[in-house]
Amino acid sequence: MSTFVVFLILGYIGYRAARMGRGSLHLRRPRTRAEASGDAGESLVEAELRRVLTWLCGDDFYLHHGPVLLHHAPGTAFPTAEIDHLAITPFGLFVFETKNWIGHIEPGVNAETLVRIAPSGARETRRSPLKQNRAKVAFLRSVMPGMWPVEGFGVFASDQSSLSASLPVTLIGRKDLAYAMRICKAEYEAQGHKPVNVSAAWHAVLAVADIDAGTIDAHRARVRSNEIG
Known part of the structure; x- marks a missing residue:
């Protein structure tokens, strides 16, 4: 075996070891309880979305498995924003922010907050998922063709949550997804719009977004660092 071939093999082994080392360091970071709960809620919502969209659209839709990272503010301290679930359908693009909260959910003191009342009766003010979604929805509207809504x-994932009737209609429980999507489809079709080209819309999203796991991990690390700081 030539020296050059040996060098290549050793280099490859070193490269794989470095990659495995980085992966091991990443895996050693334990998930917090909040992260584990959030992941569980997102899995429930994704499964229900897939069931609902199959019912409404057959196979003419795209629901991305996992988060989508929007490059919504290049050059700033926080250039990316994470979408929990992105669904592309013949009747529009939909951005879902998922919360796996337990308890009764009521309006907060303003449109940016909600109050969660725990089973114990304790009240806690939290940021509304609509507030978290606002910039993402606005960005996609600004870069997508105007005929694509x-x-x-x-979406509240837990069966142990209940919603006040005073909340905005775009705050819904997981089991309300079928009705909400059915209404969106009916309203779009009633206006006589042409169906959204699902494949073209997904490619348009990818022009301003990322689904690479490493990039998403870096985004999340940046968010955690900001929260700690």
Whole structure:
């Protein structure tokens, strides 16, 4: 075996070891309880969305498995924003922010906050998922063709949550997804619009977004660092 071939093999082994080392360091970081709960809620919502959209659209839709990272503010301290679920349908693009909260959810003191009342009766003010979605929806509306509607919803995943009737209609429970999507489809079709080209819309999103796991991990690390700071 030539020296050059040996060098290549050793280089490859070193490269794989470095990659595995970085992966091991990443895996050693334990998930917090909030992260584990959030992941569980997102899995429930994704499964229900897939069921609902198959019912409404057959196979003419795209629901991305996992988060989508928008490059919504290049050159700033926080250039990216994470979408929990992005669905592209013949009747529009939909951005879903998922919360796996337990308890009764009521309006907060303003449109940016909600109050969660725990089973114990404790009240806690939290940021509304509609507030978290607002910039993402606005960005997609600004870069997508005007004939493709972009809408945002906040979805509460847990069966142990209940919603006040005073909340905005775009804050819904997981089991309300079928009705909400059915209404969106009916309203779009009633206006006589042509169906959205699902494949073209997804490619348009990818022009301003990222689905690479490493990039998403870097975004999340940046968010955690800001929260700690």
